[in-house]
Amino acid sequence: MTNTKNAVITGASRGLGLALARGLAYEGWSVVVDARDGGALRSAAAGLPPATTVALPGDITDPAHRASLVRAADDLGGPDLLINNAGTLGASPLPALADYPIGQLRAAFEVNVLAPLELTQLVLPALRRRGGAVLSVTSDAAIEAHTGWGGYGAAKAALEQASNVLAAEENLVRVWWVDPGDLRTRMHQQAYPGQDISDRPSAETVVPAFLKLIRERLPSGRYRAAELMPPVAVS
């Protein structure tokens, strides 16, 4: 009997998604990763163990691509974990809601809310069977009124509430939505074009928090990565 577990991680060519893929791979997980940018995904996957990594370039709003992610996980034995990490900031620089181009907002909801939900629907039967989990990456923009973050925040709020209800409906599956905090990622840079964000921590720093959540199978709910971080050892 094998103890290998299989995760599907969206948006894993850089930033938090790639850091999570590395962290899980290091713990012995097989990972199915995707990203829209095939070149970036190829170089990212080159840093992951080849025998246990499946990299599929594609856009999560494409139904055929979603189906291929699930098929790949099934080929590994079935998904135990879905990490809905892929997301879009929407319009950049961040416009006020008064001026928000609604077409771009609609597209942001497709990527940040509807595609993750549809992917979740596809893997739910396997997750129920295997006692698996869905982890969606969210943001404090979902619950705070940060000016300029109205479009992104509204979409993340929708993702959070979808997760909240899913947790109430699915008692065989863990449903987590996690705010990683501000990180030094490309998305964060897009929010603040031209600004220096090098004071933000790198994505790698919050990976232990996610691994603790997954390893200990903590109860369904909303978490902030900061509160899950292991205490700094004092010797």
Added chain:
Amino acid sequence: MTLAAALDPGPGTDPRVALDFVLPAELEAHEPPEARGTARDGVALMVSRGLTGQISHHAFAGLPALLLPGDLLVVNNSATLPAAVPLPTGLAVHFSTPLPDGDWLVELRATAGPATAAHRGGSAGQRLQLPAGAALTLRGRFSGRLWRARLSTAVLPYLLRHGEPIRYSYVRRPWPIGSYQTAFGTRPGSAEMPSASRPFTPQVITALVARGITVAPLTLHTGVSSLEDDEDPYPEPYDVPPATARLVNLTRRHGGRVIAVGTTVVRALETAARAAASPRVAASAGWAGHVVTRESPLLAVDGLITGLHEPRSSHLRMLAAFVGLDLLSRCYGAALDHGYLWHEFGDLHLLLP
């Protein structure tokens, strides 16, 4: 009735039946102990010890003194759903167990006087109208009395709004869902109460902790218990979290005893002990399908706190795995003799090595 007449282990009969006897109606607990003027922890506790063959009789509140510091009690934190939905047509639907594809195993019951009785009707494809506009489609038979069915809305939130506790005819009137919850029940999902936990009060739990006895949770959502005679249990969703698996393995490595509170806990731990290659409990989740009998060694559990079980039930085969058939027969003889009460509101039995 004499004990000899009531107790008939019947050697040479069906090997699937561990113990057969006649349960007198006056030994069925008809209502919660609180309604009989007793506290939750005021029920009786019979103790049987497999090594010495001793049987002794106690009050449940004396449990802490019967265990040793370093023992680990593993409890089921599954909370009881109001899993019965009565229909205006004289039927009731009992929601038992979820399946991975979103179907549920359900039992159709006929309303019979103040309670319900087995119902043989129903046909594949049949659509039942449930209260508040929900519809239940029977997809096909799963077993003699269980159907595979699909509800038109999410089952858990629906039951929490529109369901009532499952009740069989020996409980003569309805009791609120709180009567069916245990101190440990935090994850809704069981069709019937994991009743061995029911007598645990904050006072008893505090006394256990003060004595150095550890308590760790797992989850097993138990389905309907109205099995036919000697029917095997079907797989039920379980979840042994990593922290609990660690405590179980640590306790046994250091010579402590792992005591399961309820047969559900035995099933979950024995399934989890078979999920890893090494002989220890692995953190795992899925469907607990392992059936414990005298023929399958116990890998993870040393003792068991449980209620008194019905004649011929598969639970008695599990109990025989703990103390052997001879001692088990003597226990049930003593329980009948001493007037112990059966079923979910009844008395308890601690089986120790």
